[in-house]
Amino acid sequence: MSKELVTAIKNHRLIEVTEKLTMAIKDVVNECEIKEEELLKAISFLNEVGKKGEFHLLSDVLGVSVLVDNITYQDDADADTTLFNVEGPLYREEAPIQQSPGSLCELDEPGDVLFMQGKVISAATGNPIPNALLDVWQANAIGDYENEDENQTDYNLRARILADHNGYYEFRTVVPAGYDIGKGGPVGELMKAVGRHAMRPAHIHFKIEGESFKTLTTQLFPPNVPWLDSDAIGAVKEPLIMKLEKVTDPVECKKRGVTTPFYICQYDFRLKEKV
Numbered sequence: 013m014s015k016e017l018v019t020a021i022k023n024h025r026l027i028e029v030t031e032k033l034t035m036a037i038k039d040v041v042n043e044c045e046i047k048e049e050e051l052l053k054a055i056s057f058l059n060e061v062g063k064k065g066e067f068h069l070l071s072d073v074l075g076v077s078v079l080v081d082n083i084t085y086q087d088d089a090d091a092d093t094t095l096f097n098v099e100g101p102l103y104r105e106e107a108p109i110q111q112s113p114g115s116l117c118e119l120d121e122p123g124d125v126l127f128m129q130g131k132v133i134s135a136a137t138g139n140p141i142p143n144a145l146l147d148v149w150q151a152n153a154i155g156d157y158e159n160e161d162e163n164q165t166d167y168n169l170r171a172r173i174l175a176d177h178n179g180y181y182e183f184r185t186v187v188p189a190g191y192d193i194g195k196g197g198p199v200g201e202l203m204k205a206v207g208r209h210a211m212r213p214a215h216i217h218f219k220i221e222g223e224s225f226k227t228l229t230t231q232l233f234p235p236n237v238p239w240l241d242s243d244a245i246g247a248v249k250e251p252l253i254m255k256l257e258k259v260t261d262p263v264e265c266k267k268r269g270v271t272t273p274f275y276i277c278q279y280d281f282r283l284k285e286k287v
């Protein structure tokens with residue numbers, strides 16, 4: 013067998029995808045009768061996307077990231093299991109570990125205080141998953157992540173919360189805000205030029221591990237927030253919209269150690285067992 017043929021067999025997946033992609037691009041060029049000037053603009057745009065490191069973002073706004081996530085984890089999409097969602101580009105490993113109840117931030121973090129609590133359970137049996145680990149990260153109350161904001165401390169609004177032996181977790185945080193993923197870069201400019209916005213609705217990211225269970229990566233969304241119906245990356249899934257209860261009773265506030273009304277969200281995560 014020739015060297016070339018061996019390489020071609022090894023790369024059959026790459027060859028298949030490249031051929032299909034080439035056909036799809038040619039179809040668009042033919043259908044839209046793309047002219048040379050437009051091609052040069054497109055090439056210059058893609059060069060700019062590369063320079064700014066925005067290819068992940070481009071994949072997000074084209075809806076490709078969510079589609080690939082749905083294909084990759086389609087076997088986990090059953091009614092009993094909590095829905096997965098994209099990890100996004102802002103995850104950081106090695107967030108501090110805290111035994112539940114924990115806190116993602118200092119007590120004076122600006123914003124509406126939110127207590128998240130619930131259980132991590134088996135999707136198949138409903139049994140708790142002891143000592144599940146919830147890796148949580150989010151933007152602050154004005155939509156900034158700590159690693160893109162010099163005003164926040166290292167790992168602010170990020171923590172790995174260790175659930176107790178009954179799979180129960182609880183942590184304090186603030187209600188996050190949505191944010192602009194375009195921020196003046198080439199992808200954001202493209203969105204503007206085609207009459208789309210580049211805003212994501214507020215959300216909290218989770219990556220949850222339990223012994224002998226598949227890791228669940230997902231996002232939860234506070235209800236009734238801007239852009240929930242028009243997420244720039246199309247990641248909103250109805251079962252992942254949180255129910256927030258507002259607590260104004262001063263006695264309850266005192267019990268929780270807060271001086272203002274706060275929110276509680278009860279959310280159980282149902283993980284699928286490894287096969």
Ligand SMILES: [Fe+2]
Pocket residue numbers: 100102151215217
């Ligand atoms: Fe995010």
